Amino acid sequence: MSLPNRLALRFLSSAFLLALLLTGALPGAAQAPTATTATGPLLTPSQFLGYPLGSRFTPHAELLHYVDHVVAHSPGRMKRQDYGQTYENRRLEVVQIATPENLSRLDDIRHNNLRLAGLETGAKQRQQPAIVWLSYNIHGNEAVSSEAVMQVLYDLADPQNTQTQEWLQNTVVMLDPCVNPDGRERYVQWYNRARASVANASPYAWEHHEPWPGGRFNHYYFDLNRDWAWQTQQESRQRLTLYNQWLPQVHADFHEMGPDDPYYFSPAAKPYHEDITDFQRQFQNTIGDYNRQVFDKNNWLYFTRETYDLFYPSYGDTYPSFNGAIGMTYEQGGSGRAGVQYAKSDGDTLTLAQRISHHHATSLATIRAAAERHVELVSEFQKYFDNSRTKPRGIYKSFVVAGSGDPGQLKAFTTYLDRQQIQYGYAPRRQRTRGFNYASGKDESVQLEAQDVVVSMYQPKSTLVKVLFEPRPALEDSLTYDITAWALPYSFGLKAYALKDKIAADSKPAAKAVASQQLSADAKPYAYVARWNNLQDVRFLSRLLQQRVKVRVASRAFEAEGQKYQPGTLVITRTGNETMGTRFDQLVRAQADSLGVLVQPVKSGFSTSGADLGSGYVRNVARPTIAVVAGEGISPTAFGEVWHFFEQQIGYPVTVLGTDYLGSVPLSKFDVLILPDGNYGDIYPERNLEALKTWVRGGGRLIALEGAAAFLAGKKDFLLKTKPADSAASKKANPYRLLKPYANAEREQIGERVQGSVYRVQLDNTHPLAFGYGPTYYALVRDTLNYRFLGEGGWNVGILKRDNYAAGFAGRQARRKLTDTFVLGAQDMGRGQVIYLADNPLFRGFWQGGKLLFGNALFFVGQ
Secondary structure, eight states: OOHHHHHHHHTSOHHHHHHHHHHTOOOOOSSOOOOOSOOSOOOOHHHHHTSOTTSSOOOHHHHHHHHHHHHHTOTTTEEEEEEEEOTTOOEEEEEEEOOHHHHHTHHHHHHHHHHHTTSSOSOOOSOOOEEEEEEEOSSTTOTHHHHHHHHHHHHHHOTTOHHHHHHTTSEEEEEESOSOHHHHHHHHHHHHHHSOSSOOOOTTSGGGSOOTTOSSSOTTOOOGGGOTTTOOSHHHHHHHHHHHHHOOSEEEEEEEEOTTOOEEOSSOEEEEOTTSOHHHHHHHHHHHHHHHHHHHHTTOOOBOSSSOEEOSTTSTTHHHHTTTSEEEEEEEEOGGGTOSEEEOTTSOEEEHHHHHHHHHHHHHHHHHHHHHTHHHHHHHHHHHHHHHHHSOSSSOOEEEEOTTSOHHHHHHHHHHHHHTTOOOEEOOSOEEEEEEETTTTEEEEEEEOTTOEEEESSSTTHHHHHHHHOSSOOOSOSOOSSOSOOOHHHHHTOOEEEESSOOOOBSSOOOOOOOOOOOOTTOOOSEEEEOOOSHHHHHHHHHHHHTTOOEEEESSOEEETTEEEOTTOEEEESTTOGGGTTHHHHHHHHHHHHHTOOEEEESOSOOSEEOOTTSTTEEEEOOOOEEEEESTTBOHHHHHHHHHIIIIIIOOOOEEEETTTGGGSOGGGOSEEEEOSBOOTTTSOHHHHHHHHHHHHTTOEEEEETHHHHHHTTSTTOOOOBOOOOOHHHHHSOGGGGOOOGGGHHHHHGGGOBOSEEEEEEEOTTSGGGTTOOSEEEEEEOSOOOBOOOOTTEEEEEEEOTTOEEESOBOHHHHHHTSSEEEEEEEEETTEEEEEESSOTTGGGTOGGGHHHHHHHHHTTTO
């Protein structure tokens, strides 16, 4: 295209550009420049890329090149801010967009916004623009949104576009062009290889069938749209650090759903969490009205108030809502199935250009709504946080976490609070009150101790506090999209109370006497002893084993030099480590110090009670060679949770084995094999299953999680069995039970479901699988576990008895099944073991209380 033509196109209206985009008539351009310097005119996406926007998918690097091009051509009106990088080292960034006047005082606007929220002190200016944050492509194979963002960015940059320039008078726009670059690139690279030279719309074409694991997830196959509140992933932590420095009034998250679906926008479906305010509910409708105007004018199909609710706190609509914003999800029909064009079941063909136009339209409508209602948005934002500080919602006014618990887990907990900008203090003295005891599930007399962590509801983030701590979230409708219980005391496994009183707290804990582990540089104790309580202890063991330090584990309780130690305690003796010389002491102390693990030196191997340190009950911990299965048939997220646990949480080597060649792998090379959740029927046909059992009998340790445990249940030589189904006679007892209205079908099904409920699992903590735990463990149960207790030769380490329910939704029939059922345990098989984890303790990486259990399965069972 010639330069005059490019200059002419620059001045076309955005509406005409959109029309060209939809018809595919926009001509291509020469090779696009990638430099960030502002040479030549501002180019449209199609001009810059060299192909019509919507005719193919754009690689992430080219997407960022176009962002740089637009920013470079918008001096004084746009800034790019890098906020981190992905696990695969791709850049994460936002573009800050405002009028020249507002961009020049952008930092003042940000600080004033935090003052309005009460998170900073100083004089407040009530007249300021509304902050709108738009997030694109958090699911990598929902790739249309990062295509649409280029057109949105152009329209906001175009000085001839009087509409967008007018909207920017009253808004600051934070635009994240791609939240999940690793997932997007996985999808785009595959699709661009698989598509036909002319895109094939047939649903049966190769280009509409992504291979495992798909592009939805990040590098570790985590769903980043379930990670907003928990921030287990690098991308989430980096993004939320920046987000909490701004706290926008509006946040919109752009997604895709099935290719036969139309378009979804607010208002959301029920259930709304009870802490979504009246104004937030009302403004969901307001923004919906702006979107409806555009969609009705263009005769585009859409739906509202269905499927996508506002309950679970870790989405891109709910987490911002609990931080004072109007949070919204936008869903376009398409996703990874749709490609560039897709023949829908109704006979129409869905094109990528059409999908782009819809996300483009809702992006601009959202900015327009915020701009035209910015005074109301900013005023209600301040009111939201004023009420949080002075009139917090809910019956509980304080949450207290016992300071006498495990120091490592308590440190992880307070670090999490810091990341969320949640304020906390410490109880100054012992006092008695009444409150809800998370451990018993009852209101009772509560003894608070000095140094207990106190989280008051009288603070700016009180709504978020309530949502994250509430023992039993109120669920207005059981048809919800995700888990229904998540309270931090349960997920961290901490002793805690919810109190109706406001508890005074000090900013710092009172000083307390701590057993000193200070030693002279040349001190050579008989052994070092370390308690086994949390993930940091697993990481400590991992580092020692990789440094070839010989470590033992106590399988019985003992007392040494005035200290009591429970089963699972690590014993690191000088005997067995003589070849390390003085490096032994340096290494143990250095690793303990770097991880915050308390190691206690002891002068003697004699125990005043229990087994001596040289006893057979203090066994050697082998350095296992571990493998995990991945590939077709395996849940990508379940595999990713295991993979992330090894690489990012405990730093221990693991070998990933693909299901496509698993049958040819000599398992004798490995000590432990992990089977994540999945469908194993094709992976382990009878012949391969026999080979697996032979390996276990020879000394191998098999860890089967969720669907893998279900697959083994009932198979020959495996002790796990399902409980019998309801008898035919009981079904015939009431013939009218089959007469159900079709309209109630979905509600009938939920009676069988568990929507991520918290259950109190009874533990046999004398078994190595439960070392480091008390008599119970809180599990986030997401399936109707329906197993018999293991028979002779098996160990029922974790079970559910009657009345073990703690929080969340579980249907009536599901609750019946979740009574007297097996949850986790082990069986001996020859010289090896099979470990069944019917419930996944690593779910989404945020259920901190289960991670020690998985560490036990790796390092202690069978030792």
